[in-house]
Amino acid sequence: MQPLGSGTVGYTGSLTRELLSAVAIAQRDVWKFLRDRVRIISTFIFPVAFVLILGQSFDTGGGFGYDYRTFVFVGVLGQTMFQSAALGIVSLIEDRENDFSQAIFVAPISRYTIVSGKIAGEAIVALVQGLFIIGFGLAIGVPITLQQAIALLPASILVCLFGGAFGLLLMANIGSQRAANQLFPFVFLPQFFLAGVFNPISKLGPLLSILSALTPMRYAVDILRGIYYWGSPDAELVVLQPPLVNLAVLVVAGVAFMVAGTYMFVRSERNK
Numbered sequence: 164m165q166p167l168g169s170g171t172v173g174y175t176g177s178l179t180r181e182l183l184s185a186v187a188i189a190q191r192d193v194w195k196f197l198r199d200r201v202r203i204i205s206t207f208i209f210p211v212a213f214v215l216i217l218g219q220s221f222d223t224g225g226g227f228g229y230d231y232r233t234f235v236f237v238g239v240l241g242q243t244m245f246q247s248a249a250l251g252i253v254s255l256i257e258d259r260e261n262d263f264s265q266a267i268f269v270a271p272i273s274r275y276t277i278v279s280g281k282i283a284g285e286a287i288v289a290l291v292q293g294l295f296i297i298g299f300g301l302a303i304g305v306p307i308t309l310q311q312a313i314a315l316l317p318a319s320i321l322v323c324l325f326g327g328a329f330g331l332l333l334m335a336n337i338g339s340q341r342a343a344n345q346l347f348p349f350v351f352l353p354q355f356f357l358a359g360v361f362n363p364i365s366k367l368g369p370l371l372s373i374l375s376a377l378t379p380m381r382y383a384v385d386i387l388r389g390i391y392y393w394g395s396p397d398a399e400l401v402v403l404q405p406p407l408v409n410l411a412v413l414v415v416a417g418v419a420f421m422v423a424g425t426y427m428f429v430r431s432e433r434n435k
Contacts, residue, residue, distance in 0.1 A: 181276045188280025189287065192251065196288045206247060210239045210296050213361070214303070229397040236305050237391050238360035240296050241384035244289040244319060245326035246351055251285030252330030253347075257340045274429040278331060282421075285330070286323035293319050307391075314390050321410070322383040325417040329379050331424030335431065354380040365403060379420075382412045 196202060214236050255277075297315070301307055333350065337343045356362060357371065358380035367375055375381055385402060386409035392398040393406070 181273055185276045185280035185283065188277060189284035192281065192284025193287050196291075206243070206292055207295055210243045210292075211299055213239050214296075214299070229400050232303075233305050234363075234388075234401055235361055236296075236300050237388050238358075238384050240293055240300075240319075241322055241387040242355065242358065242360045242380060243296060244293040244322050245329070245380050245383040247289040247292050248282075248285045248323045248326030249330030249333065249351075250347070251288055252281055252327050253334045253337065253343055254285075255281055255334055256337060256343055275425060278425050278428060282324065282327035282331065286320070286327050289323040289326060290319060293323070311391055314393070315387060318386050318390050318406075321413055321417075322387065325379070325383055325413045325420075328417045328420035328424065331428065332420045333424075335424045335427035351380075354378050357381060358384045359403070360384055363401070365400075379416065382409045382416070385409050386413060 214232065297307060297312065333343075333346075337346060353374075354360075357364065357375040357378040359375075360380070364371075364375055364381075381403075385404060386406050389398070389402045389404070389406035389409060392402055
């Protein structure tokens with residue numbers, strides 16, 4: 164006869180084990196990033212180059228009707244966090260080939276725990292990169308008030324999680340690291356322009372407007388611009404839709420990406 168309350172204790176212990184496992188996976192990804200100097204330099208140097216080169220080259224002060232360097236800065240902030248989180252999740256493909264991943268996949272923990280820990284870890288990594296970009300923006304004179312920084316923080320966390328969910332969907336449909344490396348340029352590079360990271364996209368043609376509306380990065384960039392430019396006269400020139408609309412898209416699409424990606428990932432792992 165099972166002791167009274169033993170089922171609850173067993174469930175609580177199992178839940179605690181899964182939670183601690185997810186935290187361990189997330190912590191591993193953060194420490195892995197902090198120890199990888201090449202990745203740190205590469206993930207920081209490109210945003211800096213984009214803001215400095217593009218921002219300074221085109222910011223002539225009159226052609227756009229707004230400060231173009233600030234426009235690019237906010238776009239690069241959203242693009243970097245979204246893409247970093249997405250690519251970090253896809254690295255799970257590479258992890259399958261090393262000893263650590265083999266140990267994870269044979270461990271008595273749920274595949275959902277692996278996914279949750281991976282998304283949490285890569286979201287933290289992407290957020291760290293976003294904080295660095297904000298610091299860099301302050302250093303070069305991009306106007307950021309304390310209120311703007313506080314308002315951008317929860318939106319940035321959401322963007323990182325959204326990027327992780329998108330990366331999970333990609334990862335679940337890619338069989339090898341080689342295939343991933345071939346696919347990434349076709350997935351992310353067009354989004355730079357369709358999302359309006361560097362260029363205004365309010366007056367695109369019909370076909371490009373449809374493609375832009377289907378671009379996940381667009382909503383990650385636009386929600387940050389909507390918050391940054393909130394109450395500014397420049398908002399109607401650079402923001403495509405209200406932050407609440409972007410918030411709804413990020414939440415709905417993010418949940419859909421998460422559910423579909425997790426289902427396909429778990430199914431593929433069970434079939435191995």
